[in-house]
Amino acid sequence: MRKFWGCLLVFLLCWGGWVDRAAGYTPAWQAARPESPAGIQAVAAGTDGRPGRVVIITVNRLRLNDLKPDRLPGFNRLLAHGAAALLNVNTAGSITPDNSAATLGAGAHLKAEGSGSTAFQAREKVDGASAGAVYAQRTGKTVPDRAAVQLDINEVLQQNRLLPYANQPGALGQAVHKQGGLTAVMGNSDWGTSLQRSAVNLAMDEQGVVDYGLIGRECLRPDPFFPGGYRTDYRYIMQQYRALPEQVRLVVIDAGDLSRLYEQARYLDLQRYQVLKQQAVQELDAFLAEMAGALRRSDLLLLVVPAPGEEGGRRDYLTPLLAYGAGVKPGWLSSPTTKRPGLVMSTDIAPTLLAFWGQEPVPGMTGRAMQLLPGGMDYFRLQQMYGQIALVYDARWPLLQTYAVFQVLLLLVTVGLIIFKWHRQEYIKPFLLAVMAVPLAFLLAGLLPQPHLPALAGEVLLITLLLTGLSMFMQRYHLLAPFLVICLLTALGILLDTWQGGRLQGVSVFSYDPVVGARFYGIGNEYMGVLLGALIAGSGAVLSVAAAAAPAWQAAMRLLCLPAFGLALYTLAAPGLGTNVGGTIAALISLPLTLLLYFRVRMNWRVILALALLAGLFLGGFILYDISRPVAQQSHIGRAAGEVLAGGMGAFWQIVQRKTEVNIRLIKYTIWSRVFIASLGSLCLLFYRPVGVMKKIQLKYPQLFAAFAGVTAASIGALIFNDSGIVAAATAMIYAAPPMLYLILSERS
Template sequence: MKKLRRIIFALLLTVIFLFMVTPGISLAAEREGKFYLILINYLSLEDLQNSKLTNINKMIENGGLGLMNTNTAGSRSAENTYSTLGSGTRALGTDYGGFAYNREETVSLSSNLSPLPAGDIYNVISNQDKKGEVIHLALPKIVLANQQLTNKVKTAALGTSLKNAGIRVGVFGNSDSFARSRPASLLAIDEQGQVAKGVVDSSINMKDKAFPFGFHTDYDKLKNEVVKNHDKVDFFVIETGDNSRLEDYKTFLTSERYNQLKELTLNRIDGFLGALSNNIDWQKDRVMLVSPTPSSKASTFNNLVTPLIYAGNSIHPGVLTSSSTRRQGIVAITDITPTVLSFWGIKQDPEIVGRPVFSQTAHNVFQQVKQLNQNLIINYTHRPPVLKTFVILQIIYILLTAFSVYFLKSHRVLQPLQKLIVLFLIMPPVILAYSIFRVESLALTLIYFALIVALIYLVISKANISFYYKVAFLSLSTSAAILIDTVLGSPLTINSPLGYDAMNGARYYGIGNEFAGILEGSTIIGTAALYQELSKHRRILLPVFLAYFAFMTYVSYAPGFGADAGGLITAVIALGFFSLRLMDKRVSRRELLYLLLLTLLLLGLGAFIDMTFNSLHGSHIGQAFSLLVQGNYAEIGNIIYRKIAMNIKLMNYSIWTKVLLASLAALGVLLYKPVGFFKQLTDSVPNMKKGFEAIFVASLVGFLVNDSGIVQAATTFIYLIFPLLYLSLQDKLNRPW
């Protein structure tokens, strides 16, 4: 314990010194040039597989291509996706997201009211001077809707930040259809709901009886308006519009006619890009082609990501990524605002959670992104049924076994139940390796899964080794596989149903809560089982396992690997508790205090390294500690509040809550039957009992410190309840341990 105190004291001095000398994070140098953000809503990667789209294909060839996650604070409606793009965090746009007008444009707020100039209505609503050419009449309503969210949203964060930095903004084009709709304004308006320059009224459209709603975008005029304002605007938001009109009109069209109009629309947009490109300085300017919302057709096939193309100054040919995702080929919708701001070296507000998009060199870019898109669809489609099956099987088995332990004595029932327990220790590593045998067909994949589990089960069953060796082998193999996969960049985790889902975008890298729980539980019970069999060699085993625990803790937290702050807290406290118990030491309040202090020091040290030496591409850990160093305690409070709110939500709706409750119910049964069961554990399998205690601690801490704590607690508990049920059945069968 003296050594531990010395280590903690040394770490404390180191962290204090490092934070005292932390250098300020410098901003990127300001650039001369324009930024063109061109919106083609409801576009899919499949739409780009057209050789006639010469200008779009040229952008892909000379720039970067990727997929953009489109998750918002609500549904994936155009109003919400556009609002999220302009806020830099998941946001709402409400039904009034497109309520923007040119200042002199007449507006009728109701059928029984006479039309009035938008500027006059704006004066009534905001009591502000109407200086901008484009004004949004529903900004207060959108702000109010976003104030109800758990995450803090600064509506119009992009336009406001640009205006405050002296960057001139303009918005051009509309997506009018059944009604006037201009959600693109949400990427350009400032905090007063105004845009200095722009044309969003019907004058930017031209009549066309052969197109939905009888008009389409006048691309010549759109281009001319952009060119005319070249010297007055630095950041151009350009809404092409027609693809949105076509999507809104889709119900009235046959598939054949829809496809004809879709091809016509994309050809017109491609021609517009070609005409506009003659006025773009590709050495100074940047062009980003964004599709904010997935189409209804794409959504039907669970394709909820959209293509993103980025070209121009310093954007090298390749695939797009960002520090938000750390995955080649995919970025977050919240990354667009930071990307625009970083072009001019503008510091982003703490409410903006994304990170700038950049390109990475790659070969066969389109095919690589297409394959990624297909993988994401398969993962998203397979994940719910696989997890639901896994959890339901656990619940059925746990409750059935608990009932049998309490009420039954028949060996014919108890013995088969006991033999099946090892299946639940086989399933987690097979789910980790899911992508190795996964095919597009869910049914066929599940057959492969069942065959692989059955084959491993047969091999393990035939092995002439004790139950403890089986537990040690399966658990430590699982632990090692997760760590190796994490160090290698998580190639298995990102395609596993127990990994994170890039379509929903809750997490893109590191160790997610599901596998964090499995990692901690499997490490502890595997160690306990091996200790139980090899207790005579504890002097050799102890330093080996302590080293392994340290390595696991490092990988779990290191921003370049696991990037899991909750995982670090859980690992240090639970593994520290377990280590002390393996050394036959009582864990008093003083020892727990030392473990907690060590946890805080390691958190601070890792975060300092991340925010200091990797400030541009650091993880969410470094970002959070950067807020702490800056004294932004309000945003730190918001982060904590969001995590608590997420845990409460998952407790109410997650299927993992049910399996954890089933496990706790079974644990309650074992307190009473078999009689004296837990007391016998202390005498017969003391090291296993120490493992059970440590797993309980890990589950409790994991539940308290993670935003999806219920999930981590449930997966950790797998390695407590199933071995414990095995031992209870063994006791019931009156076999020696």
Template sequence: MKRVIIALLLLLMSFTLMPQRDYAATNSDKKVVLVIIDRVSLNDYIKYDAKNIQKLINNGTVGLMNVRNADGYVDASGYLTFGTGTRASAHGISSINLNVNENYTFGSAGDLYKLNTGNDYGNNNIVNIGISNLISSSESADYKITPGLLGQLLKDNNIPTYVFGNSDIASDNSITYRRYGTLIAMDEKGTAFGDVSENILKYDKNSPYFMRTDYNKILDYFKKYEKNGGFFVIDTGDTSRVDSYSSNVSSDISSKYEKYAISNADNFIGKLLENIDTSKDLLIVATPCPSKSDISSNNLLAPIIIYGPGYNGLTTSLTTKRDGIITNIDLAPTILSYFNIKAPVEMLGHPITNIKAQDKVNYLENLNSKVVSIYTARPIVLKSYVIFLIIILILYLITLFLKIGYLKYLKPVVLGVMIVPLSLLILSLFSPLSIYSSIIVLILITTLLLFLIKLIAKDEFNMLIVISLLTAIIITADIFTGAHLMKGSILGYDVIAGARFYGIGNEYMGVLIGSTIMGVMTFIQKYDNRANKLLGVLFFALVFMLMVLPQYGAKIGGFITGFMAFGVTLLLMSEIKINFKNLLLLFLIMIVLLTLMFIASMSMGTITHMAQTALIVKNEGITALYKIFARKLNMELTLIRYTIWSWVLIITIISLFILSYKPTGILKSIFKKNKYIYYGFFGSIVGMLFALAFNDAGIVAASTMCIYAFPPILIMLEREIKQNEI
């Protein structure tokens, strides 16, 4: 009995010692409760029968979230990204958050905060003691990051914020602080209100490190402060501790601890549901970082669940425009939108919206399997293809000069290499597949297409026409109908890498421009008449429009590259000489049109990449544009150095240099006899140069253009050499 009384007194003291917040009555008592259950997957909620969480899934909105941050997959950076609305980095002292009365090194956290910042923490009782370091490191980034932005905006609008819980672990007879929830809700000074101390933990001999979250205390805190509404961040912590401890035990024991942790969190959510009004309040269950085992198996998309008014289905946002997929930078704009606060431009995400759906869990599990299979197979399959492409090009050149009679064995392989991008598009219909299954099926599709095209086209020249035009037409049709094939292609988007989620990527941009130009030009070369030229011009216009329009390709780099590549080709078709003056005039017209689009985008909101860039420049000045170009240039230089695609371009350039001199005059002779192919080749070269200069992964686009620009030259070389021998 005495122990019970003492425990009650201690609990009462813990509340009375907490500073009280005096907030003027807000215009609403609405609440957003963000419950962090870290290091879990969607399947864990099903596997461990988390009934309350499953209720949220069945009756609310659920999705998969890209949780990459500026450091890859680092817990603290993931939490900070939730609060900044852009990928951020937190490490070392910049991630340490403490209650002000806790001791750290040589003094209390509150005093240390004042010493480090010169600021007072006011009515707040949680401080980030490394906020100065965090601000400094964020300012050194090549895009704007504001630590504490979400919390500051809520504070400025008189919406109270609270943080409870931690994921601390025991280490060398001391505590390793992991109070990352503060990074989501703190203001720009690095201060917040709540309890992230050891007071929120309890002894439990059945849990890793003999500690687990005291949900009763958190629930009592919540009941005390929820009356005036606000934003609550609750870090459950236990699943994170299980993941940290998993390396010390067997997988069976680790699963036992994980089940226990999820069960406790699930019971807590059940009690939360009894204390919130889901007709107006929003409950979000989010995972900032995957578990170690999920990271090792490339299962890198984390679950997010939203329960409240207007949410019932699958998540989506304008960031991804994908059913069931959002990003971690979408969370802050969602919370602000719920409180009717406009998100600043530097928050690159967009509010999470809802798409009606049935059988949500199965849909997401299938989607996740496809996404993981693409992410896993992509580097191996594409690297194998590029190596094979390079070997075939080199062998063809060697055979061309030494044993031309053997080219009959290599020509089908060269044509097959040109088919592969189309085959990779079709391969998406069979996803998900293992790496080796992907390679086998890819070879079978390519072989079958080559066989069918040979039956239709008869000779190599006609095969070049069919391969190029068929590739261009199918990609164009796919973009027009929603890019469903491209979304599932190994050569298309990588949702986990998160560079692009919709529109057309650099790989297929290069394929589309290259196949369109060379397909149309080889067709006109063989069937030269006015009607075919007009059809070619119209097809150029259609491809270009679909590639750049926001609702289709949405590619700014595609606008620049396509305009110059198609423009130069059309000028040559019109018998207009390409000199410096005409090229400069074409470039200036492109700049004027791009500028007009840029200005128009400033009034469109942040719906497209261009519109978002325009708004950033409008708010931050022209220096923001400089930073964007600098970042893209840095990425381009890095890719040129390290990506294997660079070798496709290098081998092509070396080959063209050799062919310009030996056999003497042969290249000039080919282009003289086939002027339209020369026009297409020259236009493609211009496109490659502009792809390199104006795309953040332009080396990839330039290299995929080579797939259609160079092989036709090789095949005509063989014809020319044979004719000369006769």
């Protein structure tokens, strides 16, 4: 048996080096966290004393794999002399060009369903009348013939009034107008008789108006060999761009050929599609090179992909973002929203442009101005980063679902075996230990290369077997040694990784998901529940083992729990570390309660009131500290507090409503609700059957039993105070139900 575990360990140690040499892969945390020189600079301009112009080129359906720097000199120029990142393009609805463009222009997740086909130049004809006349009929406002208008602006406003947070469609264009600047939009993605002018949603103001519009048929050139018969006329667009007046501060250019191909791909032969796509990318590349050469020293160019591409039935999860021009140096783009080099949100672009012009973010913008981390960026590393993030997204559902289903079935089977007194109960104990070891295995897998999903699944399985074997080996020294090893190693691993920047959590499928975008940094809800559960259960095991050795040892270990719990609490709460408000509240409930049970303090209303007061002071202190920092450095704790201070109780109840809706939705649909119910239900059932077994364990291991009570309190606290609390509640119970079942099986045998 020892040879087996030794061979398993040697295999894991050799695996990383073999994959690295064979396929060129690096460990997951290195691929996802590019090294960059110190010094973060804001993306800013004004190098020649004039207000800078921002040119945004939107290329819907462009893929990262399409950007081949060795074949495309225009893209190569932007990559070599500019900054890049992956862009999360989530919206308040589905990820469509209409919704994405509205989100980009508002700096908040919006909806604008169907509005891409209702944007027109004011002089275009709509049902026999000019679009300007129709706009005047609907809004009571007149616009010049040169303008572009969003005829469905009232519908767009109505769609977004129903969202549970403040927002303002057209906030970016409105900010330009307030500063005396003008806006322009050029190009379209029309195909056949279908209109697609979603770029207007990015540049428009709150009234749905863009000052200069060139979005009709004149911006296209006939091409009988291209699907639909028309291509983007880049030469004409460039001529019109050079003719724009000086006052135009924001120009949005829709390079629509890839979008036209995407919409008609099902009608094309695959080889023909690839040829046309390559031609479209090359024409776009030549236009980018010309546009980069036409920029003034104070101008900023952004290449944005609002809607991801799709090939072979697989849609991209994130899109490329390139920045070039004034204030930009070669490197990575990041933002306070994500705090991850090379990853930003689409809501960050509008605040970035306002910062470029020296303006403050508009109320309702949830994004933050992007930052520049000079150096270290290249195309290959950008691809590696995308591959790692896509792997996490693809692996989360199959791996976590399998783990959760296995855990539920194991709990149900074990309870049944205990109640019906099956005589082969020893065989089930290693599986209970394996369930407890899986979260740590998910964390440690980030140290190894992960070329694909089967490799990741195999790594997690092998690490789980290794941890299970280690814990079973330790059982020869004490019955509780397996809990002590797994729980303390898990808690220590999470704490160390958090203090090192959360690199392993950032690439773990058991942590947050950059594609979903609910959290990008700190301790996610999965590992928050694991940290509290493992730390409390591990401390109970330590105290029980120490009690068996000598009473003095138990007293010393009990005192050591104070700094250990304090460190975990600080790590969860600190804005630069865990930044998990719900986890902090759950810790403030469970950790002091566990300590009181360890020290056998009798609970009464005075003790409860004192604990509540201390918890409020502790949490309030961290919130005040975070909100006192510059906006760019604040975590979501400080930003939420800022929203409440600015919006009063209305903003507070909006936050409560939003988090409650998320929790209810998760309880209904996530597998973790079944894990939580199965865990809590098995513990409740064992209080009654077999008769007296729980009382016997309580008398034999009082400190460990108190720890199980603390884990349950942490689980319930996480459920109540977290926006996805059911996940944290279920992961905390991993260190209550399986250990209790293990002890009962040991007592019965």
